[in-house]
Amino acid sequence: MTRNVRDLAQDLLYLIVLLLVPACLYVVFAVVPTEQRMGVVQRIFYFHVPCAFAAFLGVALCALFSALYLKTRDRRHDIVAHASAELGVLFCTIVLVTGPIWARPVWGVWWTGEVRLTSTLVLWLIYVGYLVLRQNAENPDQAARWGAVVGIVGALDVPIIYKSVEWWRGLHPRVLKVSGGGGLDPAMEKALMLCTVTILLLFLYLLIQRSRLGLLQEQIEALAFAERRAPASAGAAPHPTGARS
Amino acid sequence: MDYLKTVALVAGKDLRTELRSRDQVVTLLFFALLVLVVFNFAFDFTVIDFVTLGAGVLWVAFIFSGVLALSHSFQIEREEERIQGILLAPIDRSAFYLGKVLATILFMSVVEAILVPVSVLMFNYHFSAQVGLAILVLILNTIGFAAVGTLFSAMTTRTRRSELLLPLLLFPAAVPVALAAVKTTSHVLAGRPFERYASWLALSAAYDLIFLSAAVLLFDFVLEE
Numbered sequence: 001m002t003r004n005v006r007d008l009a010q011d012l013l014y015l016i017v018l019l020l021v022p023a024c025l026y027v028v029f030a031v032v033p034t035e036q037r038m039g040v041v042q043r044i045f046y047f048h049v050p051c052a053f054a055a056f057l058g059v060a061l062c063a064l065f066s067a068l069y070l071k072t073r074d075r076r077h078d079i080v081a082h083a084s085a086e087l088g089v090l091f092c093t094i095v096l097v098t099g100p101i102w103a104r105p106v107w108g109v110w111w112t113g114e115v116r117l118t119s120t121l122v123l124w125l126i127y128v129g130y131l132v133l134r135q136n137a138e139n140p141d142q143a144a145r146w147g148a149v150v151g152i153v154g155a156l157d158v159p160i161i162y163k164s165v166e167w168w169r170g171l172h173p174r175v176l177k178v179s180g181g182g183g184l185d186p187a188m189e190k191a192l193m194l195c196t197v198t199i200l201l202l203f204l205y206l207l208i209q210r211s212r213l214g215l216l217q218e219q220i221e222a223l224a225f226a227e228r229r230a231p232a233s234a235g236a237a238p239h240p241t242g243a244r245s
Numbered sequence: 246m247d248y249l250k251t252v253a254l255v256a257g258k259d260l261r262t263e264l265r266s267r268d269q270v271v272t273l274l275f276f277a278l279l280v281l282v283v284f285n286f287a288f289d290f291t292v293i294d295f296v297t298l299g300a301g302v303l304w305v306a307f308i309f310s311g312v313l314a315l316s317h318s319f320q321i322e323r324e325e326e327r328i329q330g331i332l333l334a335p336i337d338r339s340a341f342y343l344g345k346v347l348a349t350i351l352f353m354s355v356v357e358a359i360l361v362p363v364s365v366l367m368f369n370y371h372f373s374a375q376v377g378l379a380i381l382v383l384i385l386n387t388i389g390f391a392a393v394g395t396l397f398s399a400m401t402t403r404t405r406r407s408e409l410l411l412p413l414l415l416f417p418a419a420v421p422v423a424l425a426a427v428k429t430t431s432h433v434l435a436g437r438p439f440e441r442y443a444s445w446l447a448l449s450a451a452y453d454l455i456f457l458s459a460a461v462l463l464f465d466f467v468l469e470e
Contacts, residue, residue: 070466125417136404145466146400156459157418160452164421
């Protein structure tokens with residue numbers, strides 16, 4: 001793909017997201033019927049669930065590109081893995097914020113030890129740890145290797161955490177359904193579908209932009225490094241500090 | 246065979262250092278004991294049954310002292326760049342990792358072996374559990390904790406904020422071990438039938454296997470210079 005086609009595709013994606021987001025808002029607040037028992041607050045569900053999908057997609061992509069990076073040592077793979085983890089944390093944060101807002105009026109509590117809540121929180125903590133570790137690495141190469149290791153270990157851990165928290169709550173957990181399950185109105189189902197597509201496209205757009213930004217950052221750093229090296233390598237030329245001493 | 250010998254050599258090196266200085270296990274032990282004392286104040290064990298809370302209290306002590314052991318594990322390699330010697334040695338990096346895991350397991354086991362009887366006395370608990378099962382439970386979960394902890398510790402020790410970063414990474418990742426450990430320990434303490442917690446033991450064993458093998462595969466990338 002030439003540069004122009006790629007830019008065009010990105011602009012097109014941007015336009016689609018730009019149109020879809022207000023469309024989603026309109027559908028969620030004006031078209032979809034209000035849920036009988038939960039009332040208006042149920043509408044948060046159309047953002048909450050797609051964001052959860054996006055968060056899991058972020059974790060999965062992070063693990064995938066981490067593995068690819070360790071195999072190929074292509075810096076671009078690491079940049080995508082890093083961007084996926086950041087977006088995973090972002091969307092997971094939205095999930096963790098919107099969840100309690102919904103739970104308070106419906107369940108009567110902000111937070112319970114329910115399996116999905118607890119394991120999502122643990123997942124969020126792991127990937128916050130991933131980002132903090134990367135920040136504390138000595139150089140980009142180390143950050144990439146460490147990030148890849150934690151990204152893979154974290155993704156391996158997710159199903160085990162889910163299983164262990166599920167068992168911890170006992171074999172018969174209280175029936176607390178986050179989603180509407182089978183009793184979803186067709187209009188609600190369509191709205192959920194639309195919101196999921198929108199959020200995932202938004203995720204994709206942000207992922208591309210963040211990866212491009214990462215690539216540019218790397219190029220700038222490389223240029224700055226070359227700049228600093230240039231006068232030093234021209235060793236014969238008189239150096240201002242050298243002249244003084 | 247040579248591989249196992251290397252693992253034993255690395256662990257033996259750490260044990261020998263420890264036997265000569267005797268600073269680590271003693272510190273760990275007193276730290277873990279301190280955690281028990283704090284819990285002794287925090288909860289009134291004349292009212293609360295030890296079986297209900299004891300397993301949790303014990304594992305908080307083990308995990309906290311375990312983090313100290315783990316961060317020390319690579320600290321001694323960092324000092325005076327001793328790690329360079331290890332990296333130059335013609336040994337498999339994963340053997341070095343497994344040796345470190347083994348040493349950590351041994352240090353944690355010493356703490357556990359002393360702390361369990363002490364807590365039984367301290368909280369006036371009538372110990373009737375099967376010793377063999379109790380040891381199995383402690384060992385299985387200690388392996389999992391040490392396996393992930395050693396992998397992470399090799400990275401965090403290199404940073405300036407290692408003492409903060411290691412728990413930040415390790416605690417969430419070790420949630421399954423912590424849950425399995427507390428659940429099985431409380432079942433063992435209460436002397437409940439084995440079938441009640443067999444699946445938890447299987448979970449711990451699976452966790453050990455998955456992360457030991459993952460870490461053996463990934464450890465090369467952690468130490469690469």
